[in-house]
Amino acid sequence: MTYEFITTEQRGNVLLVTMNRPEVYNAVHAPMHHEMADCWDKFAAAEDQWVAVLTGAGDKAFTAGNDLKFTAKHGPQPIPETGFAGLAMRYDLEKPVIAAVNGFAMGGGFETALSCDIILASDRAKFALPEVKVGFFAAASGVQRLSRYIGRLAAQEMMITGRTVDADEALKLGCVNEVVPHDDLMTRAMALADDICSVSPSSVKATKRVLNRMAQIEGFGESMEHSREVLKDLAQTEDFKEGVQAFAEKRKPNWVNR
Numbered sequence: 077m078t079y080e081f082i083t084t085e086q087r088g089n090v091l092l093v094t095m096n097r098p099e100v101y102n103a104v105h106a107p108m109h110h111e112m113a114d115c116w117d118k119f120a121a122a123e124d125q126w127v128a129v130l131t132g133a134g135d136k137a138f139t140a141g142n143d144l145k146f147t148a149k150h151g152p153q154p155i156p157e158t159g160f161a162g163l164a165m166r167y168d169l170e171k172p173v174i175a176a177v178n179g180f181a182m183g184g185g186f187e188t189a190l191s192c193d194i195i196l197a198s199d200r201a202k203f204a205l206p207e208v209k210v211g212f213f214a215a216a217s218g219v220q221r222l223s224r225y226i227g228r229l230a231a232q233e234m235m236i237t238g239r240t241v242d243a244d245e246a247l248k249l250g251c252v253n254e255v256v257p258h259d260d261l262m263t264r265a266m267a268l269a270d271d272i273c274s275v276s277p278s279s280v281k282a283t284k285r286v287l288n289r290m291a292q293i294e295g296f297g298e299s300m301e302h303s304r305e306v307l308k309d310l311a312q313t314e315d316f317k318e319g320v321q322a323f324a325e326k327r328k329p330n331w332v333n334r
Contacts, residue, residue: 077110077114079115080111081096081105081107082094082095082096082111082112083096083133084115086125089126089273090125090126090127090128090129090266090270090273091119091127092128092129092131092266093112093115093119093129093131094130094131095108095112095130095131095133095138097133098132098133098134098136098137100145101132101134101136101139101140101179102133102134102138102139102140102185103139103141103142103144103145104160104161104184105143105146105147106154106155108143108161109155109160109161110155110156110162112161112162112163113162115162116158116162116166116169117162119171120168120169120170120171125171126277127172127173127174127269127272128174129173129176129262129265129269130174130175130176130188130192131175131176131178131261131265132177132178134178135178135200136179136180137178137179137180137181138175138178138181138185139161139181139185140180140182140183140185141181141183141185141186141188142160142184142212142216144210144320144324145323148320148321148323149324159191159216159300160184160188160191160216160217161184161188161191163188163191163192164187164188164300165217165297165300166191167288167291167292168288170281170284170285170288171277171284172193172284173191173192173193173194174192174195174196174268175188175192175194175195175196176198176261176264176265177189177196177201177203177261178198178200178258178262179201179202180201180202180204180240181201181203181204182202182203182204182240183204183206183212183214183218186203186204186222187205187216187217187218187221188216189252190217190221190222190225190251191217191221194253194268195253196252196253196255196256196261196265196268197243197247197252197254197256197261198243198255198256198258199243199256199257199258200243200258201242201243201255202240202242202243203241203242203243203246203252204238204239204240204241205218205235206238206239206240207238208236208237208238209238209319210319210320210322210323211316211317211319211320211329212307212316212319213235213306213307213310214235215303215304215307217303218235219231219235219299219303220299220303222234222235222251225250225251226249226250226251227250230249243255313334314332315329315332315333315334318330318331
C-alpha cells in the first residue's frame with residue numbers, strides 16, 4: 077500500500093510513523109485509518125523493526141482525532157478491525173509503540189496516544205476526550221484505557237465534562253510518562269526508542285505478550301465490543317446527528333436528549 081496520509085521512516089531498528097494531515101490537524105478519516113492499520117500490520121511482521129515512535133506532522137497537533145467534517149460530508153465509514161488509527165483494538169501487538177505527542181491530542185487523538193505503550197508529551201501538548209461535546213462518547217478505548225491508567229474517578233470527570241488538560245496536569249494525573257520541552261520531544265523519543273532497542277527484543281515481546289493476555293483476562297476486548305454496540309445505538313439519536321452537523325457548521329449544538 078502506498079501511503080498518502082502518513083509517512084514512515086526506519087532508523088536502525090526504530091520505525092518512525094508520522095500522521096501527515098497537518099492542514100486538518102492530522103485528523104483521522106477512513107482512508108488514514110486503513111493506512112495506519114496497514115503500517116502496524118507491517119511493523120508487527122518486520123523482524124528488523126523492534127520499536128515504533130508515533131507523532132504528528134507540524135507543531136500544533138498530534139492528532140485532532142476523528143475527522144468530523146469528513147464524517148458529516150461522507151457519512152460514517154468502516155474502519156479496520158484493529159480500531160481507531162489501526163491501534164485501539166490491536167490486542168496482539170508484541171512490540172512497543174511510543175507516542176510523541178507534539179501538540180493537542182483530542183478525542184480519538186488522545187485515545188490513539190493511550191493505545192501506545194509509552195506517552196511522551198511536549199510541554200505544549202493538550203489532552204481531552206471532548207466527544208460528549210459533539211454527540212459522541214470516547215468509544216475508541218478512551219473509556220477503558222483512561223479509567224485503567226489514572227483511576228475511575230479522575231477519568232470519569234474528564235470523559236463526562238470533555239474538559240482539556242495541559243501537559244503538566246496530564247503528568248500529575250498519570251496520563252503521560254514524561255513532559256519534555258517542545259523542541260526536544262523527538263530527540264527524547266528517539267533516545268528512549270534506542271534505549272528499548274538496547275535490551276532483548278525477545279524479552280520485550282514476552283513482556284508485551286503477558287500484558288496483552290492480562291488485558292484479555294480483564295475483559296478489555298469484550299468492553300470494546302460493548303462500546304461499539306453502544307455507539308451504534310447512540311448514532312440513531314437526534315443528538316448524535318445534531319452534534320456532527322453543529323461541529324461542521326461551527327455553531328453551538330441544540331441538544332434534545334433523544
